[in-house]
Amino acid sequence: MTHTDLPDAEALLKTLAAQMRPHMTAQTALIGIVTGGAWLADRLHKELGLALPVGTLDISFYRDDFHSKGLKRKVAPSTIPFEVDGRELILVDDVLFTGRTIRAAMNELFDYGRPASIRLAALVDRGGRELPIAAQFVGATLTVPADASIDLEQAGGDKLRLVMQPIK
Amino acid sequence: MFLHKNPQLNKNGELHHLLSIEGLPADILRQILDTAESFVGVTQREVKKVPLLRGQAIFNLFFEPSTRTRTTFEIAAKRLSADVINLAINVSSQSKGESVLDTVANLAAMQADMFIVRHAQSGAPYLIARHVSPDIHVINAGDGRHAHPTQGLLDMFTVRRYKKDFTQLRVAIVGDVLHSRVARSQIHALTTLGVPELRVIGPKTLLPSHVEDLGVRVYHDMSKGLKDVDVIMMLRLQNERMQGAFLPSPQEFFKSYGLTAEKLALAKPDAIVLHPGPMNRGVEIDSSVADGKQSVILPQVTFGIAIRMAVMSILAGN
Numbered sequence: 001m002t003h004t005d006l007p008d009a010e011a012l013l014k015t016l017a018a019q020m021r022p023h024m025t026a027q028t029a030l031i032g033i034v035t036g037g038a039w040l041a042d043r044l045h046k047e048l049g050l051a052l053p054v055g056t057l058d059i060s061f062y063r064d065d066f067h068s069k070g071l072k073r074k075v076a077p078s079t080i081p082f083e084v085d086g087r088e089l090i091l092v093d094d095v096l097f098t099g100r101t102i103r104a105a106m107n108e109l110f111d112y113g114r115p116a117s118i119r120l121a122a123l124v125d126r127g128g129r130e131l132p133i134a135a136q137f138v139g140a141t142l143t144v145p146a147d148a149s150i151d152l153e154q155a156g157g158d159k160l161r162l163v164m165q166p167i168k
Numbered sequence: 169m170f171l172h173k174n175p176q177l178n179k180n181g182e183l184h185h186l187l188s189i190e191g192l193p194a195d196i197l198r199q200i201l202d203t204a205e206s207f208v209g210v211t212q213r214e215v216k217k218v219p220l221l222r223g224q225a226i227f228n229l230f231f232e233p234s235t236r237t238r239t240t241f242e243i244a245a246k247r248l249s250a251d252v253i254n255l256a257i258n259v260s261s262q263s264k265g266e267s268v269l270d271t272v273a274n275l276a277a278m279q280a281d282m283f284i285v286r287h288a289q290s291g292a293p294y295l296i297a298r299h300v301s302p303d304i305h306v307i308n309a310g311d312g313r314h315a316h317p318t319q320g321l322l323d324m325f326t327v328r329r330y331k332k333d334f335t336q337l338r339v340a341i342v343g344d345v346l347h348s349r350v351a352r353s354q355i356h357a358l359t360t361l362g363v364p365e366l367r368v369i370g371p372k373t374l375l376p377s378h379v380e381d382l383g384v385r386v387y388h389d390m391s392k393g394l395k396d397v398d399v400i401m402m403l404r405l406q407n408e409r410m411q412g413a414f415l416p417s418p419q420e421f422f423k424s425y426g427l428t429a430e431k432l433a434l435a436k437p438d439a440i441v442l443h444p445g446p447m448n449r450g451v452e453i454d455s456s457v458a459d460g461k462q463s464v465i466l467p468q469v470t471f472g473i474a475i476r477m478a479v480m481s482i483l484a485g486n
Contacts, residue, residue: 058206060206061206061210061218061219061220061481062218062219062220066220066484066485067485069485070182070482070484070485070486071203071481071482071485073199074199074202075202075203075206076206077205077206077208077209078206078209078210079209107219108218110215111213111214111215111217111218112213112214112215113214
């Protein structure tokens, strides 16, 4: 698969929003995982017109590979601008792969309180799960070579685009 | 070619020990400040803990008494889920004649991952850092007159929180610079982060000779030195210096160098006042200033925990 074969992120975003829309309630809040997931959560929030503000998580302090990789250079503050207790949370990430990021995000969320539920929305599911984690809302399922990473990037304004590059 | 090797950095140029701010590049200082910003958020949550250093053993080795610094390191380590062991060495091994390196070797044999060291002798943390195995990290929590890097960093964090841009600031450090490890760490940090005008204010007997070589302007008169500054960093006047040749009396010192509301009025109207604590009210600072609206002395204490969490987690990961 080359760059030009990658699906259009803007179209996937519309697909994802359409799947999510019937499930939104007054208690639903989106939480985007830094960085791609946070951009995506902002766009979905506008698209779905949710009342509760968007939260963001930087899961660096909860990673399971801290001992081998250390802390990344720039850790963004996590901000959850609402009470977590009793809320229906939707974690938003750009690409779902091993599931380890989602495990870390769920652990972090429970340090803010006890949500009523957590669901997962991903723009792309590329398979390769190493933990029993599944997304309830998925823009597209893609087969990506094992040595390639697929990421979301900003394409001017708040527009988003998918890119593929070799894993460093 | 001889390359100066900084004993604080590993072969990748990352921070392995924190012994002094002197010689650290600005991007490492900024990395610590940025990481601390994220830890401030953690300490405001319901669960003020993250699992980052779970299972790690951190030893507080205090060869010199301290309550506040030891406590903030202890809180920081606990909020990172590490196990903390506090040792006040002046009352145990040292009195039995054990050397510093023997003490450290014994603790390393108990599977220590990190040593937080305070010692009355300048350079003691360097000695320990040189002799521990490469997987152990050392943090200097104050050595003699030399350095107190985490205090310097928490002061930088506080300044950045209130003033944003270091490159626009006029900063004054006031008081007993001669005996102050805090002042040395502040001076190195402020110059590294690009503060264009740094002043030290104090009597000749309490300023080091050639202090100008560190890139500061020297003032002996508060009315000139405080004029239009953005940040005032007060230093603690240590009780043991109050008698003898250094000073006529605490009252005299207060008259000339104590920060009162009148003297503070010479600074910019939005100037902030810092003090590393514990304060001598009525000696280096008046209560009306210490408790006034320009004082950021209590936020300094809060930020000190986030800074120490940042330093510990960056070291542990490198």
